Amino acid sequence: MGLGIGTCGGLGGLSGRRQPIERLHNRAKSLCARERITIRQAAFESVALKNLADHCLKLALTHFELGDVMALYEIEKSNLSFFEEKTGISGDFASLLWEGEVEFIEPDTVNVRRFGPDVPTAYLHFSELMVTQEIKEVFDKELKGFSAIRANKKKIINADWMNFKQDFFDKYFSLSDAISKGKHDPEAASKMPDLWLIVPDSPLNLKKMPDGLWEFDWQDESDFYYGSGDRLGMFVSEKARDLMNELGDLLVFSELQAKPE
Structure with missing residues (x-):
């Protein structure tokens, strides 16, 4: 029967430099949404950007309900x-x-x-x-x-x-x-x-x-x-x-x- 006839892509572009918190978080959410992973997953999978990911994770835990996009x-x-x-x-x-x-x-x-x-x-x-x-x-x-x-x-x-x-x-x-x-x-x-x-x-x-x-x-x-x-x-x-x-x-x-x- 059938229809017929009858890993995080990286929080790229983000650096460890301080940016407005809202901008950082929105950018992280946007990129993670595109990859269909959560910010929590990004925190553990993105080693090179761990500090930033951890920051975004902490912010998300405080202000947002986490869950898969x-x-x-x-x-x-x-x-x-x-x-x-x-x-x-x-x-x-x-x-x-x-x-x-x-x-x-x-x-x-x-x-x-x-x-x-x-x-x-x-x-x-x-x-x-x-x-x-x-x-x-x-x-x-x-x-x-x-x-x-x-x-x-x-x-x-x-x-x-x-x-x-x-x-x-x-x-x-x-x-x-x-x-x-x-x-x-x-x-x-x-x-x-x-x-x-x-x-x-x-x-x-x-x-x-x-x-x-x-x-x-x-x-x-x-x-x-x-x-x-x-x-x-x-x-x-x-x-x-x-x-x-x-x-x-x-x-x-x-x-x-x-x-x-």
């Missing part, structure tokens, strides 16, 4: 590289075939219109994560902090879309015509795996800092978050990212360069 990853998009290379179709044309159309009628009603019965087991439609029944069951067992809404198969067009070429679109006036003018095939719909919309339960409040990092806070520790504040999107834990990568290579992730608020 949580690594988070944004799901940027579907990984279309294999499909684009195979078919020669790229851009919006490839996205339409791979992801189809997703329609939201109510908070708990989702319709899909797409080619089938073949379907990627996971894909990102804009910022919405769609997965098949198989993957949803894995998420249920291994991950937390999400709800799942079963999608209605509103229109499933029977086609061998994985083998289309660019000239398939020549007969249509607009890109959306490829689906709007297609005919629903009940048999193809019944053969196509059920699709589920994965909805994060918790917000991740993001604030962009002058140093380019993102400061964030959350209410409940989770494997899924929806972005709010200065940045939207879907964010997942390292555990969730690793699980999805183990299941396949259908999603593109980028690490959130951030530090907790």
Whole structure:
């Protein structure tokens, strides 16, 4: 089963010279956040800069709650590289075939219109994560902090879309015509795996800092978050990212360069 079709980097730049305490601490936190280690770990692992690290550790123990910086990853998009290379179709044309159309009628009603019965087991439609029944069951067992809404198969067009070429679109006036003018095939719909919309339960409040990092806070520790504040999107834990990568290579992730608020 898988996603498919059906050491401290050094407190570099810091020296033992006296600098304003707040500046020292913020810089240490920033660098350690980037390496996903705690200032406590830096104190024991950075021999050459032990004095400074000890200073930062003492300050952190006094004013901050210590703990590992949580690594988070944004799901940027579907990984279309294999499909684009195979078919020669790229851009919006490839996205339409791979992801189809997703329609939201109510908070708990989702319709899909797409080619089938073949379907990627996971894909990102804009910022919405769609997965098949198989993957949803894995998420249920291994991950937390999400709800799942079963999608209605509103229109499933029977086609061998994985083998289309660019000239398939020549007969249509607009890109959306490829689906709007297609005919629903009940048999193809019944053969196509059920699709589920994965909805994060918790917000991740993001604030962009002058140093380019993102400061964030959350209410409940989770494997899924929806972005709010200065940045939207879907964010997942390292555990969730690793699980999805183990299941396949259908999603593109980028690490959130951030530090907790």
